[in-house]
Amino acid sequence: MKSTNSYGKPLEEKYILGRPESPLHKGRLKYAEDYLCKRGTPTKAMADGIVIKVVDGKYEKSDEERLKDEDDPGNNILIQHANGEYTHYAHLQKGSIIVKKGDRVKEDQEIALTGHTGYSIEPHLHVSVIECQDKNKPLSLSNFRSLKINHENNSGKSGKLESLVFGTIALIGIVGGLSFLSPNITGNVLGGIAQNTSNWVGGILFIFGLVGSFYYFKKKY
Numbered sequence: 001m002k003s004t005n006s007y008g009k010p011l012e013e014k015y016i017l018g019r020p021e022s023p024l025h026k027g028r029l030k031y032a033e034d035y036l037c038k039r040g041t042p043t044k045a046m047a048d049g050i051v052i053k054v055v056d057g058k059y060e061k062s063d064e065e066r067l068k069d070e071d072d073p074g075n076n077i078l079i080q081h082a083n084g085e086y087t088h089y090a091h092l093q094k095g096s097i098i099v100k101k102g103d104r105v106k107e108d109q110e111i112a113l114t115g116h117t118g119y120s121i122e123p124h125l126h127v128s129v130i131e132c133q134d135k136n137k138p139l140s141l142s143n144f145r146s147l148k149i150n151h152e153n154n155s156g157k158s159g160k161l162e163s164l165v166f167g168t169i170a171l172i173g174i175v176g177g178l179s180f181l182s183p184n185i186t187g188n189v190l191g192g193i194a195q196n197t198s199n200w201v202g203g204i205l206f207i208f209g210l211v212g213s214f215y216y217f218k219k220k221y
Ligand SMILES: [Zn+2]
Pocket: 022, 024, 025, 032, 033, 034, 125, 126, 127
């Protein structure tokens, strides 16, 4: 099942070193995501919400100890969002969490630094979007399931604005370009203006349109 909210990325693209499949992402955690990154990478809230749980103060375990408890998320944050969904951020660096229970957060707001605490093979950020499996009972370790994360606007707020800008350029470019290039298609009014102008205006507008559409679709998908 896919999340109904759309979520931004928890890390900036330039810090992401890999997206490995984890053998632990099964059952309830089927749709969790891992992002390889250096320790100390700024972690951002994936959507507006309210912090409902913070665990901090856990040291990194020794290499011998770290793979003994599969259920240990290390230092972690749970944020509640609209539509009954939650985001969970795990393995955070000790002492790096800058939000507390009850805080309201905005999408893209920095909340902590990534780390290597809990059950973690190498430094990474583990995130999941979850909901209560039984909606009549409170969220708990035995009452949750992960949802496939809807990254529709996958660069957060700035991404949405960029998509809008590129989309507009694409539309103006293609419509404008075609009007200048093919006066016969667009009829007398635009065609009259266009015939007095050389084809290069249409050509340039059309190229802008193609470039705009390329970036629009690249951002969106
Ligand atoms: Zn994970």
